[in-house]
Amino acid sequence: MSTEAAIDIDREKGNFSYDTDYEYDAGVGLSKDTVNYITDVKGEDDWVRAFRLKALEIFHSKPLPTHWATKDLENIDFDKFRYYLSKGQQPSRSWDDVPDDIKATFERLGIPEQERAFLAGVEAQFDSEAAYSRMKDELSKEGVIFVGSTEGLKDHPEIFRKYFGKVIPTGDNKFSALNSAVFSGGSFIYIPPGVKVKQPLQAYFRINAENFGQFERTLIIADEGAEVTYMEGCTAPKFETTTLHSAVVELVALKGAKIQYITVQNWSSNVFNLVTKRGLAEEDAEIKWIDCNIGSRLTMKYPGVILKGRGARGEVLSIALAGDGQHQDTGAKMIHAADDTTSNIIAKSISIGEGRSTYRGQVHIPKHLKGCRNNTECDALLINTNSRTDTYPAITVRGNDNSVQHEASVSKVNAEQIFYLMQRGLNEGEAMSLAVNGFINDLVKQFPMEYSVELKRLIDMEMEGSVG
Amino acid sequence: MVTVNSETEFLSEAVFEHFLSRNAGLPSWLVKQKEKSWVDYLALPAPSRSMESWRFANVTGLGVEGFRLAPTLEPSETHSLFEASKRIESNSGELVFGNDDLIHEEALSAELSEKGVIFEPLSRAFAKHSEILEEFFMAQESALGSEKFTALHTALNRNGTLLFVPENVEIELPFVSYHWAKGEESAVFPHTLVIAKDNSKVTFVDVYGSDDKDLAQLACGVSTLYAGPGANVEYHYVQNWNESSLSFNRLTTITQRDANIRAFGINIGSKHARSEGHTIIDGAGSNAELFSMTVAHDSQEMDQRTLQSHNAPNSRSNLLFKNALQDESKTIFSGLIKVAEEAQQTDAYQTNRNLLLNPSAEANSLPGLEILANDVKCSHGATTGQIDEEQLFYLLARGVSKPTAQKLLVFGFFEEILKQIKHEELADYHRQLVQQKFGNA
Numbered sequence: 001m002s003t004e005a006a007i008d009i010d011r012e013k014g015n016f017s018y019d020t021d022y023e024y025d026a027g028v029g030l031s032k033d034t035v036n037y038i039t040d041v042k043g044e045d046d047w048v049r050a051f052r053l054k055a056l057e058i059f060h061s062k063p064l065p066t067h068w069a070t071k072d073l074e075n076i077d078f079d080k081f082r083y084y085l086s087k088g089q090q091p092s093r094s095w096d097d098v099p100d101d102i103k104a105t106f107e108r109l110g111i112p113e114q115e116r117a118f119l120a121g122v123e124a125q126f127d128s129e130a131a132y133s134r135m136k137d138e139l140s141k142e143g144v145i146f147v148g149s150t151e152g153l154k155d156h157p158e159i160f161r162k163y164f165g166k167v168i169p170t171g172d173n174k175f176s177a178l179n180s181a182v183f184s185g186g187s188f189i190y191i192p193p194g195v196k197v198k199q200p201l202q203a204y205f206r207i208n209a210e211n212f213g214q215f216e217r218t219l220i221i222a223d224e225g226a227e228v229t230y231m232e233g234c235t236a237p238k239f240e241t242t243t244l245h246s247a248v249v250e251l252v253a254l255k256g257a258k259i260q261y262i263t264v265q266n267w268s269s270n271v272f273n274l275v276t277k278r279g280l281a282e283e284d285a286e287i288k289w290i291d292c293n294i295g296s297r298l299t300m301k302y303p304g305v306i307l308k309g310r311g312a313r314g315e316v317l318s319i320a321l322a323g324d325g326q327h328q329d330t331g332a333k334m335i336h337a338a339d340d341t342t343s344n345i346i347a348k349s350i351s352i353g354e355g356r357s358t359y360r361g362q363v364h365i366p367k368h369l370k371g372c373r374n375n376t377e378c379d380a381l382l383i384n385t386n387s388r389t390d391t392y393p394a395i396t397v398r399g400n401d402n403s404v405q406h407e408a409s410v411s412k413v414n415a416e417q418i419f420y421l422m423q424r425g426l427n428e429g430e431a432m433s434l435a436v437n438g439f440i441n442d443l444v445k446q447f448p449m450e451y452s453v454e455l456k457r458l459i460d461m462e463m464e465g466s467v468g
Numbered sequence: 469m470v471t472v473n474s475e476t477e478f479l480s481e482a483v484f485e486h487f488l489s490r491n492a493g494l495p496s497w498l499v500k501q502k503e504k505s506w507v508d509y510l511a512l513p514a515p516s517r518s519m520e521s522w523r524f525a526n527v528t529g530l531g532v533e534g535f536r537l538a539p540t541l542e543p544s545e546t547h548s549l550f551e552a553s554k555r556i557e558s559n560s561g562e563l564v565f566g567n568d569d570l571i572h573e574e575a576l577s578a579e580l581s582e583k584g585v586i587f588e589p590l591s592r593a594f595a596k597h598s599e600i601l602e603e604f605f606m607a608q609e610s611a612l613g614s615e616k617f618t619a620l621h622t623a624l625n626r627n628g629t630l631l632f633v634p635e636n637v638e639i640e641l642p643f644v645s646y647h648w649a650k651g652e653e654s655a656v657f658p659h660t661l662v663i664a665k666d667n668s669k670v671t672f673v674d675v676y677g678s679d680d681k682d683l684a685q686l687a688c689g690v691s692t693l694y695a696g697p698g699a700n701v702e703y704h705y706v707q708n709w710n711e712s713s714l715s716f717n718r719l720t721t722i723t724q725r726d727a728n729i730r731a732f733g734i735n736i737g738s739k740h741a742r743s744e745g746h747t748i749i750d751g752a753g754s755n756a757e758l759f760s761m762t763v764a765h766d767s768q769e770m771d772q773r774t775l776q777s778h779n780a781p782n783s784r785s786n787l788l789f790k791n792a793l794q795d796e797s798k799t800i801f802s803g804l805i806k807v808a809e810e811a812q813q814t815d816a817y818q819t820n821r822n823l824l825l826n827p828s829a830e831a832n833s834l835p836g837l838e839i840l841a842n843d844v845k846c847s848h849g850a851t852t853g854q855i856d857e858e859q860l861f862y863l864l865a866r867g868v869s870k871p872t873a874q875k876l877l878v879f880g881f882f883e884e885i886l887k888q889i890k891h892e893e894l895a896d897y898h899r900q901l902v903q904q905k906f907g908n909a
Binding site: 368383393394397 | 846
């Protein structure tokens with residue numbers, strides 16, 4: 001197996017779908033019946049049903065946030081989506097037991113190969129439910145739990161319920177409320193005290209059906225001193241109609257724990273990707289979001305860390321690439337809630353053609369805290385004359401023993417650099433690609449190898465034909 | 469009909485009607501504008517925190533209903549105001565307003581007058597220069613959230629300064645206007661309009677203050693600067709209303725081709741001060757520099773919103789706003805650079821530096837960029853921190869007491885802006901104001 005095969009996930013590669021017969025289908029549109037159907041099919045406890053129904057009410061009561069966000073949100077017709085589609089609720093532990101069409105999908109995306117190569121565990125979600133979920137045996141022996149959220153709720157309610165919806169309350173925003181009403185799939189991970197999972201755990205999210213909404217719910221808990229890296233990838237076929245993806249991801253890092261969460265988002269350009277991601281870091285814990293957004297029509301995602309314990313650290317490294325017809329509205333939130341907490345945000349965006357990238361950030365250091373530090377850097381690169389970028393940070397600092405610095409810059413590719421490279425025989429596209437890769441290089445270096453290579457290839461492809 | 473005395477009643481429809489009847493000599497276009505503005509004022513929503521343009525602001529206590537039009541002062545009451553106005557002695561002309569009436573005037577020289585320079589209070593200019601004012605008075609829209617207060621200003625304004633500088637006239641010494649408010653619950657509506665024609669050069673200073681230390685007053689002011697092709701305009705404003713006051717101020721500058729604008733603001737007064745600065749770059753090759761110094765103490769809230777609109781190519785704008793916060797004070801800096809698609813080769817910068825001097829002080833920064841052209845250099849930076857420990861240690865080690873050392877370092881923080889002011893008397897005046905505020909703290 002070559003390394004290339006493992007990293008070969010490009011925008012066209014995901015552009016296929018199978019006609020699949022679903023055993024379970026909640027139908028089109030969203031009502032109490034939809035929610036009851038989902039909860040019945042899953043055989044959930046009453047408290048989950050109540051939680052979902054309450055969330056549906058909150059979802060309906062909240063307006064779209066168009067007073068600060070893009071009006072494109074108004075193009076989402078919530079009545080036209082299918083909210084639950086699956087072949088069954090129990091994921092297979094072996095690829096051999098996965099239904100053929102679903103297996104073929106993940107084979108084409110190279111997931112089983114990656115699992116053999118470098119992953120400690122894989123969960124593969126097809127539309128609403130995980131079709132496959134498996135983790136290396138030695139990890140289960142150590143007490144690590146890595147299952148889908150449906151299984152997690154059923155088999156580990158004592159841990160699940162304690163943290164579920166605590167980092168991101170249902171009413172946090174309209175889309176977290178929607179997710180709370182109809183969530184299905186996603187991962188539930190628990191790492192026991194002191195266990196350091198060396199290889200990453202991966203989830204792969206696949207949308208196959210048209211007019212579908214995927215609402216996975218992920219909860220990762222790293223107990224005291226535990227460490228884990230979680231990676232997620234996603235693809236969907238390109239349909240004429242819109243697809244909605246609205247996940248909620250909650251991370252809890254207890255004392256001294258470390259969680260690294262890596263996303264390479266490569267949805268097709270008909271997907272509205274409206275995701276709420278937030279972590280809670282206790283004393284001396286560390287949460288790091290590596291967030292890379294390349295696909296989708298509109299992404300709105302601002303991974304955050306609540307620095308709740310003294311000495312906690314939060315970090316967001318973000319790369320966004322917005323091409324024609326795309327709006328990457330991404331950013332970060334750092335809420336300092338204890339002394340001596342530090343946070344770092346580095347965001348780089350590239351806008352190509354009529355693409356628009358937006359950075360939105362919040363850094364909050366409230367009263368009576370001491371020794372808090374934040375550093376934020378946002379750099380935007382504009383390739384074409386009609387490309388667009390915006391930066392909207394909000395910073396609140398109280399007290400004279402904290403410090404915050406924020407810097408942002410916008411530039412285009414240096415004409416002299418391009419001229420220099422072309423003098424040495426590169427064509428304009430190659431020169432541009434090299435310059436763009438140079439722009440994000442210092443960030444990409446911090447990614448795991450497999451992801452940085454993939455990213456570089458995606459950028460090479462995007463830059464072809466973007467010049468002029 | 470009930471008769472209403474617009475000087476004693478709280479602001480209301482009846483007060484507005486009475487105000488119009490008292491100012492019967494106004495040109496008809498202006499009366500129409502005022503009537504429309506009053507309707508707008510009533511119709512526009514009051515600020516709320518859910519509005520992006522009022523994010524982080526304390527919106528309770530922004531009601532203006534508890535104020536009345538500032539009464540005309542007796543001659544015996546104006547002497548102290550006149551004395552307080554002798555701040556910039558080397559000037560080209562001076563107007564002193566007390567409760568929106570002209571109480572003192574040092575007209576411009578005959579030489580400048582012959583060249584066509586106009587320096588007049590609006591109370592006279594509305595009649596004398598109606599055609600200029602019809603074109604330029606309140607011709608700019610509000611873009612930063614205070615539409616309601618701007619409408620109130622247009623409805624109830626009756627005085628201020630018109631400064632018109634014809635083509636190729638260069639004037640070195642500044643023109644100065646002083647606006648004083650006096651009396652409890654007095655509301656004043658100061659206005660400044662500067663029109664600098666092609667290749668002219670002029671400096672203008674607005675000083676805002678109160679005669680009473682503790683009486684709540686309302687100030688709702690608008691200043692607009694037009695810099696024609698190749699013109700050089702320098703503008704200073706000193707916001708020093710008393711610390712029981714509520715103040716709104718909107719500054720709009722419009723630059724045409726190759727024009728230069730430099731604006732300096734000092735924010736030290738008011739209980740709650742909202743100031744909005746819109747810099748509109750409409751001509752290629754122009755350059756705008758925007759500076760502000762804010763010193764806040766007690767529970768003062770200083771809310772500053774700025775917008776740098778680049779609508780033309782090859783231009784530059786640079787903004788530097790510095791805030792020093794003591795006690796439980798709060799500042800908000802919200803700045804946006806907007807570069808339009810056609811504004812290629814723009815260099816636009818925005819920097820906000822906050823110095824927190826107390827554990828309870830709060831600084832909010834919202835530095836924004838909206839860039840639609842690709843061949844640009846744009847950046848913003850915001851830092852919030854405290855006095856540098858090493859610098860403090862250096863001074864303490866040399867026997868300087870801690871309070872003095874802290875003061876010196878804060879003065880040094882503002883020196884970066886003060887040294888940009890070339891007119892020495894003005895620079896000294898500004899320096900004095902900043903330092904006095906610390907003396908009183």
